[in-house]
Amino acid sequence: MTTVPRNRWTFEDGRVDLRRDTPPPRPLEVAARPAPLTADLTRSALVVVDMQNDFCTPGGWLDGIGVDVSPLAQAVTALQQLVPAARAAGMPVVWVNWGNRLDRANLPPGVAHVYDPQGLGVGIGSEMPNGSRVLTRDSWGAALVDGLVREPGDIDVDKYRMSGFWDTPLESILRNLRVDTLFLAGVNSDQCVYATLIDAACIGYDVVLVDGASATTSPAFCHDATLYNTRQCFGFSVESADLVSALAKETR
Template structure:
């Protein structure tokens, strides 16, 4: 009888990384309507969401493969309480930066429901339908860029003895990078899938914050791979 293989080697930059399947989870960062859907916060603010839309299909393949292999899937959701108390107050940097995007503003949702920008239990903070959580998945709400700041994420992962994080989501240079940095500080090995992360901030047609963040991550905070290599590593 062939023994079950727990370790996989994932082709990545700056070098391949060995991952213990029994201690690996897939992290989905902020793939929610306010960031990646028409009528959401980014779209209403005139921010191009096409980069986020383009990574949905590859991300869905990764999630399907992860669930099939028995890997935990953990979602992060950026959301605030209805009274906005967890924004830090009117004078906080977080509130100031988000005021221009209308955090807390009442807006009609495309599905006819009443919506509020970045407020929990609304259409705005629902996960994109194509990536909807399934039974057994975990959802961790957050109210800052990092998924570890004042959340249960570290407990969720340590309770499951997770050491390796395969990271997907948006935006690459803000919530993804913030979360990866904090994960590395806590001893997690992070692999960011380049074609499953997205960034609407572009410097020019040749350079993007997405590419800059991936370079920083592979040099100092983790590893970078892609969906094809990750799925193949699970199949192999």
């Protein structure tokens, strides 16, 4: 699938036409909580956060500092079904991943501290035993985890905070895609996924957290609290398998 610009003027016979070519609504009905949803496929996008080696893969940064990354495998498995289903149904797929500058020139000290609280030199930009730089653009650690594949037409956004919106072009991209509804997935559900979801909700997007395709290395109650707060304060949650089934019914 190739992403077609949705927010463009046309020029014909010497005249500029400011009207956008607005595709007709395509209802997507899906079981969700706290209530079933009908979304518009033409105004929706799948935003996948931080499915990167440094978080998800043995030998990556989290694993190297002693974090059990095995709970994240379920998100990889679910996304192997969800991402192709979204593409087939014509829903844009946006990969939002840490991709820091090598010189860390735009990285605030508070963010750097969170990833290396003891100042041991094991945080963002640090060199791993395999030579990779932690969460640094073009490094192995920042690359998409094995089992998930970017395809032509997918959109990549590098981020430098927990949220995918700060200091990135994500909002401009979503605006030009002409979307209103974001289905959010990835890791960690209670950290970067949730921060991105909150910012999206606060600037006016409809937000749906995809359970199963989101996971965390935090205690289980953190994921449960994220689901609760999403439904209570910001939007909705949907099971990944239910979303895949709904998308399959709408495949072009």
